[in-house]
Amino acid sequence: xTAVIHWFRRDLRLHDNSALxxxxxxxxxVVPVFIFDPAIYRxxxxxxxxxAFLLAGLRHLQSELARRGSGLVIRHGEPVTVLRALMxxxxxxxxxxxxxxxxxxxxxxxxxxxALGVERVRSEHDLLMHPPGMVMTGEGKPLxxxxxxxxxxxxxxxxxxxxxxxxxxxxxxxxxGVLPEARELGPVSLLALPAAxxxxxxxxxxxxxxxxxxxxxxxxxxxxxxPWLEQAESTSALSPYLRLGMLSIRQAYEMAMAIGxxxxxxxxxxxxxxxxxSELVWREFYNHILYHFPHVLTxxxxxxxxxxxxxxxxxxxxxxxxxxxxxxIVDAAMRQLVQTGWMHNRARMIVASxxxxxxxxxxxxxxxxxxxxxxxxxxxxxxxxxxxxxxxGTDAQPYxxxxxxxxxxxxxxxxxxxxRHFVPELRDVPEQYLHAPWExxxxxxxxxxxxxxxxxxxxxxxxxxxxxxx
DNA sequence: TGAAATGTTGGGGCG
DNA sequence: ACGCCCCAACATTTC
Numbered sequence: 001x002t003a004v005i006h007w008f009r010r011d012l013r014l015h016d017n018s019a020l021x022x023x024x025x026x027x028x029x030v031v032p033v034f035i036f037d038p039a040i041y042r043x044x045x046x047x048x049x050x051x052a053f054l055l056a057g058l059r060h061l062q063s064e065l066a067r068r069g070s071g072l073v074i075r076h077g078e079p080v081t082v083l084r085a086l087m088x089x090x091x092x093x094x095x096x097x098x099x100x101x102x103x104x105x106x107x108x109x110x111x112x113x114x115a116l117g118v119e120r121v122r123s124e125h126d127l128l129m130h131p132p133g134m135v136m137t138g139e140g141k142p143l144x145x146x147x148x149x150x151x152x153x154x155x156x157x158x159x160x161x162x163x164x165x166x167x168x169x170x171x172x173x174x175x176x177g178v179l180p181e182a183r184e185l186g187p188v189s190l191l192a193l194p195a196a197x198x199x200x201x202x203x204x205x206x207x208x209x210x211x212x213x214x215x216x217x218x219x220x221x222x223x224x225x226x227p228w229l230e231q232a233e234s235t236s237a238l239s240p241y242l243r244l245g246m247l248s249i250r251q252a253y254e255m256a257m258a259i260g261x262x263x264x265x266x267x268x269x270x271x272x273x274x275x276x277x278s279e280l281v282w283r284e285f286y287n288h289i290l291y292h293f294p295h296v297l298t299x300x301x302x303x304x305x306x307x308x309x310x311x312x313x314x315x316x317x318x319x320x321x322x323x324x325x326x327x328x329i330v331d332a333a334m335r336q337l338v339q340t341g342w343m344h345n346r347a348r349m350i351v352a353s354x355x356x357x358x359x360x361x362x363x364x365x366x367x368x369x370x371x372x373x374x375x376x377x378x379x380x381x382x383x384x385x386x387x388x389x390x391x392x393g394t395d396a397q398p399y400x401x402x403x404x405x406x407x408x409x410x411x412x413x414x415x416x417x418x419x420r421h422f423v424p425e426l427r428d429v430p431e432q433y434l435h436a437p438w439e440x441x442x443x444x445x446x447x448x449x450x451x452x453x454x455x456x457x458x459x460x461x462x463x464x465x466x467x468x469x470x
Numbered sequence: 471t472g473a474a475a476t477g478t479t480g481g482g483g484c485g
Numbered sequence: 486a487c488g489c490c491c492c493a494a495c496a497t498t499t500c
Contacts, residue, residue: 465500
């Protein structure tokens with residue numbers, strides 16, 4: 001009796017899974033496998049929070065597989081070694097997986113294919129609507145500016161979600177292995193994780209589509225409006241699910257289009273759907289950028305910005321990371337990151353601007369800190385976002401575009417709900433002072449004074465960038 | 471997917 | 486009634 005293996009990586013779902021579909025359609029029983037690769041979950045960019053969310057997702061996958069009469073094979077170790085042994089034990093004739101485009105994943109998958117024989121390995125596109133190489137200029141070059149990329153992306157024919165019928169292996173002769181406990185993989189300090197798994201992901205998508213997508217364009221910058229605070233959300237909060245493939249990009253796209261095309265959808269709803277789809281395109285854009293320009297992981301996209309003289313100030317970085325800068329909106333967001341493993345996208349821009357433009361500290365420090373805490377931490381999107389804010393990236397914001405933490409706070413957290421929740425020292429500060437408590441006649445005790453004057457910091461950063469440009 | 475500085479306009483207070 | 490000034494509101498330019 002022969003079989004095929006489906007190797008789950010960041011595609012933890014049974015519905016609309018390209019490689020799993022192909023494996024099921026081979027007609028042979030499918031052996032589902034997940035491998036804990038120490039290079040990932042013990043690496044310096046690992047996050048115990050993200051691993052905890054992964055574990056919860058694997059538990060859900062196990063129960064979904066159990067309903068289909070199968071288990072999930074769990075292994076620990078270097079994938080080449082593990083897979084070689086598993087192919088033999090399960091008498092598998094082929095290995096299926098979905099392509100992953102980060103430099104580490106590509107080199108790992110190349111080694112796997114060489115070790116097992118390329119003819120036995122089937123890699124499918126799944127993570128993105130349009131894989132790298134599919135969105136190019138007329139001359140066949142990568143598009144490095146977002147708007148032309150988006151225009152081309154929108155023109156391409158879209159793929160719809162599809163779930164195959166087939167059967168899983170009963171795993172009779174294969175040892176399944178057990179999931180590790182979260183604490184074995186590192187200290188987890190999160191207050192709570194979002195519900196994991198594809199059912200939870202689909203429930204979140206449906207809720208967002210029904211209640212918030214139609215007002216997305218107008219409300220997306222409201223940082224207090226998020227499920228973590230039990231508020232009607234302004235953004236979808238789907239990033240953790242997309243990160244681990246508990247939801248596919250095709251499912252998200254199809255749902256949004258369905259809302260935009262409803263007969264009763266007005267101009268506001270259609271504009272909101274378009275704006276939200278743009279966010280999905282940003283995710284694709286940065287995955288393509290990382291694929292075509294892998295040097296962005298360690299250096300500026302534009303080499304001229306490698307000459308920037310970032311300051312060295314470990315104690316200032318520590319204050320930022322701990323949420324003790326003295327700017328309430330920055331501190332609320334940084335504390336949310338550590339406590340929940342997630343941060344509103346607008347808040348990410350505010351704190352990233354503060355680190356790179358106010359403190360003039362290297363974006364790589366912030367990028368690593370984010371990777372160590374975000375449950376949605378994705379190398380491509382995280383890197384793209386940081387380089388965008390730092391002004392060193394492909395389609396970066398101009399160097400002179402510097403966020404004012406006070407005006408951003410007034411705009412994105414108008415009544416201070418977000419600040420009061422995450423910075424309890426300021427809970428009793430009146431609304432008029434909440435965004436700039438140092439202006440109070442008697443500033444609140446137990447909360448730091450601003451670690452830097454924004455106006456001075458702005459001038460310093462403009463000068464530093466001018467120096468590099470000339 | 472900014473913010474600050476600078477320029478322009480027009481209403482209203484006032485002599 | 487008129488001119489002058491102030492300044493809010495908006496527009497444009499600059500970083």
